[in-house]
Amino acid sequence: MGEITIRQLAETLKLSTATVSKALQNSHEISEATKGRVFELAKSLNYRPNPFARGLRRHKSNTIAVILPEIADNFFAQAINGIEEMARQQGYHLIIYLSHDSSEREAFFINDLLGRYVDGLLISVSFDGIDFTHLDEIQGKLPTVFFDRTYSGSLLHVTNNDFESAYQATKHLFECGCRQISFLSILQGLEVGNQRLQGYLSALQDCGLMLNPSLIINCSNNKDDNQAKLQHLMKVIKPDGIVSSVEKLAKLCYYTCNDLGITIPGDVKIVSFSNLDSASLLNPSLTTITQPAYEIGKQAATMLFKVLKNNNYEAENMVLRSELIKRQSTNVSVV
Amino acid sequence: MGEITIRQLAETLKLSTATVSKALQNSHEISEATKGRVFELAKSLNYRPNPFARGLRRHKSNTIAVILPEIADNFFAQAINGIEEMARQQGYHLIIYLSHDSSEREAFFINDLLGRYVDGLLISVSFDGIDFTHLDEIQGKLPTVFFDRTYSGSLLHVTNNDFESAYQATKHLFECGCRQISFLSILQGLEVGNQRLQGYLSALQDCGLMLNPSLIINCSNNKDDNQAKLQHLMKVIKPDGIVSSVEKLAKLCYYTCNDLGITIPGDVKIVSFSNLDSASLLNPSLTTITQPAYEIGKQAATMLFKVLKNNNYEAENMVLRSELIKRQSTNVSVV
DNA sequence: CCGGTTTACTTAACCGATTAAGTAAATAAA
DNA sequence: TTTATTTACTTAATCGGTTAAGTAAACCGG
Numbered sequence: 001m002g003e004i005t006i007r008q009l010a011e012t013l014k015l016s017t018a019t020v021s022k023a024l025q026n027s028h029e030i031s032e033a034t035k036g037r038v039f040e041l042a043k044s045l046n047y048r049p050n051p052f053a054r055g056l057r058r059h060k061s062n063t064i065a066v067i068l069p070e071i072a073d074n075f076f077a078q079a080i081n082g083i084e085e086m087a088r089q090q091g092y093h094l095i096i097y098l099s100h101d102s103s104e105r106e107a108f109f110i111n112d113l114l115g116r117y118v119d120g121l122l123i124s125v126s127f128d129g130i131d132f133t134h135l136d137e138i139q140g141k142l143p144t145v146f147f148d149r150t151y152s153g154s155l156l157h158v159t160n161n162d163f164e165s166a167y168q169a170t171k172h173l174f175e176c177g178c179r180q181i182s183f184l185s186i187l188q189g190l191e192v193g194n195q196r197l198q199g200y201l202s203a204l205q206d207c208g209l210m211l212n213p214s215l216i217i218n219c220s221n222n223k224d225d226n227q228a229k230l231q232h233l234m235k236v237i238k239p240d241g242i243v244s245s246v247e248k249l250a251k252l253c254y255y256t257c258n259d260l261g262i263t264i265p266g267d268v269k270i271v272s273f274s275n276l277d278s279a280s281l282l283n284p285s286l287t288t289i290t291q292p293a294y295e296i297g298k299q300a301a302t303m304l305f306k307v308l309k310n311n312n313y314e315a316e317n318m319v320l321r322s323e324l325i326k327r328q329s330t331n332v333s334v335v
Numbered sequence: 336m337g338e339i340t341i342r343q344l345a346e347t348l349k350l351s352t353a354t355v356s357k358a359l360q361n362s363h364e365i366s367e368a369t370k371g372r373v374f375e376l377a378k379s380l381n382y383r384p385n386p387f388a389r390g391l392r393r394h395k396s397n398t399i400a401v402i403l404p405e406i407a408d409n410f411f412a413q414a415i416n417g418i419e420e421m422a423r424q425q426g427y428h429l430i431i432y433l434s435h436d437s438s439e440r441e442a443f444f445i446n447d448l449l450g451r452y453v454d455g456l457l458i459s460v461s462f463d464g465i466d467f468t469h470l471d472e473i474q475g476k477l478p479t480v481f482f483d484r485t486y487s488g489s490l491l492h493v494t495n496n497d498f499e500s501a502y503q504a505t506k507h508l509f510e511c512g513c514r515q516i517s518f519l520s521i522l523q524g525l526e527v528g529n530q531r532l533q534g535y536l537s538a539l540q541d542c543g544l545m546l547n548p549s550l551i552i553n554c555s556n557n558k559d560d561n562q563a564k565l566q567h568l569m570k571v572i573k574p575d576g577i578v579s580s581v582e583k584l585a586k587l588c589y590y591t592c593n594d595l596g597i598t599i600p601g602d603v604k605i606v607s608f609s610n611l612d613s614a615s616l617l618n619p620s621l622t623t624i625t626q627p628a629y630e631i632g633k634q635a636a637t638m639l640f641k642v643l644k645n646n647n648y649e650a651e652n653m654v655l656r657s658e659l660i661k662r663q664s665t666n667v668s669v670v
Numbered sequence: 671c672c673g674g675t676t677t678a679c680t681t682a683a684c685c686g687a688t689t690a691a692g693t694a695a696a697t698a699a700a
Numbered sequence: 701t702t703t704a705t706t707t708a709c710t711t712a713a714t715c716g717g718t719t720a721a722g723t724a725a726a727c728c729g730g
Contacts, residue, residue, distance in 0.1 A: 051390075
């Protein structure tokens with residue numbers, strides 16, 4: 001039993017497909033009596049318009065795409081939650097792509113999307129990022145909102161107060177007595193990474209601390225590599241405070257400290273950007289800068305739908321505030 | 336500048352659209368010379384066939400849907416990773432829906448999907464589950480593979496050895512000296528929940544322990560409710576071991592024990608089904624039954640693509656093995 | 671050299687909706 | 701009463717591909 005088509009409705013009701021189509025759209029051209037008959041039959045047969053036919057004609061899919069670096073990360077998982085919530089409310093479908101921080105994959109996905117598949121795009125750009133030409137190509141072709149990880153050419157975006165957060169985190173460590181504060185940097189090519197680094201640097205200056213370049217660790221997505229760098233940091237440089245710009249590096253710190261017998265927060269205090277919901281259950285519980293991930297997703301989606309509705313690119317970029325949550329990993333007196 | 340259509344290619348090359356279409360599909364009806372010309376032009380103009388037009392004609396979208404209860408959960412996040420990997424390899428798109436454990440939402444999504452939007456479905460069913468009629472409706476209409484959370488009428492599924500895992504976990508607690516072993520039950524209406532409970536019961540029996548019904552806590556998705564039940568459990572029933580059938584209940588145990596000054600693993604030992612990747616960083620580190628979540632997603636997707644390719648519903652259901660990882664929360668001598 | 675087959679195309683129908691343009695009947699305005 | 705307008709439809713074109721059916725030219729065996 002094939003799906004119900006508009007033609008079947010029309011034949012049953014002895015009407016033309018045009019009439020049925022218009023009736024279903026509640027057009028003023030159609031009499032109330034006819035509309036009633038059409039609605040009734042459509043409902044009773046559970047008629048669902050074929051999305052391909054509709055999409056072909058309307059050049060609209062009621063679908064938006066989300067491109068993320070990864071999903072097994074609390075920040076992105078929560079962000080998707082926010083995005084999905086808005087999409088569902090608006091009756092949109094959500095297609096998901098994971099770039100795994102490969103801009104090559106990202107470019108592949110975007111090429112696909114430009115093939116008129118989706119009405120809009122939400123993206124948090126991948127990091128391995130040298131080549132942004134695929135992102136430039138989007139401009140004017142596909143309504144796009146960047147969130148968290150933006151790039152320089154992005155028109156619309158929702159971000160966090162990353163500079164301020166990193167500043168605050170660094171200052172917090174200073175106030176806890178740290179004088180050799182290390183910064184675990186990542187996402188160097190992206191605005192978000194840069195802002196966090198700058199916040200750290202600015203805080204150092206305001207605290208009257210000299211910048212020691214060897215305290216800045218440029219991390220990557222290569223875990224072994226990061227581990228080696230952290231080992232070196234903890235063994236040789238021996239900072240008394242660490243600002244980690246992402247969650248996974250903080251975890252790596254914990255493991256490294258465990259291995260080396262370095263105690264947290266006794267020997268070194270740690271604060272990390274993180275949306276780990278079990279941060280307070282860690283040993284020791286982790287002081288975090290927690291981004292409003294769900295809200296970021298929600299706001300980014302809201303912005304996109306606004307653009308789609310008004311059919312223009314006018315919207316105000318948003319900056320949401322992260323929160324510094326102090327826990328044991330930066331405790332002054334060890335419990 | 337609108338998108339390139341097949342007609343434009345045809346006009347440029349002074350061919351019919353039929354020829355171009357066939358050439359692009361590498362049809363034997365078309366000469367090599369012509370194919371070459373077509374491919375070259377298509378490539379140089381970055382021609383992308385309109386997916387609506389194609390879908391309309393072929394009744395195929397190259398898209399599969401995934402319906403999950405939630406995403407901010409390590410198990411599902413990892414499962415999606417596996418699914419996405421396979422989908423990308425097969426050139427399929429992935430539409431995601433979150434039921435938030437509401438079968439009403441789930442039914443709404445499924446109704447949508449039955450409107451010929453997608454080629455197949457991967458689903459882990461929602462729990463609030465009394466009414467499964469929307470799942471019954473799928474049968475024969477939409478190729479579907481259930482994973483982890485199946486339901487009784489499911490034809491194809493990928494699951495875990497949940498009975499065995501719960502059995503093993505319970506026995507592990509027994510071997511660690513526990514004699515009052517509590518079971519935190521959830522997903523009672525679903526096979527997975529039932530299997531876990533049965534595994535627990537079976538282990539009790541084999542260990543020669545009497546079943547004390549008040550040790551079985553029927554939890555829900557209401558956090559406050561669960562918390563109250565756990566408070567009661569810890570204060571009044573005072574078990575010396577707990578098997579938690581999901582991650583979030585284990586976390587709640589940790590919080591509850593913290594509140595009540597109950598020590599883990601001293602006063603009570605805990606083992607939980609969990610894919611928390613920071614389980615080993617918790618205080619104390621958590622003994623887990625860890626499901627191969629990525630693999631489950633991957634296998635479920637593989638099964639679905641097999642069904643789609645062969646255009647039948649023949650595939651062998653899979654049962655993947657979870658792993659019991661012993662950590663401090665079930666340590667016999669406190670470290 | 672002729673009928674039959676193969677090759678390499680083209681023509682046209684089709685997928686299922688939307689919508690511009692057309693039309694007959696009813697109603698209103700002159 | 702006649703014309704203009706409104707109402708409530710229908711017809712047909714269209715979106716951009718796919719594919720069954722048709723065709724002219726080349727090829728081929730007897």
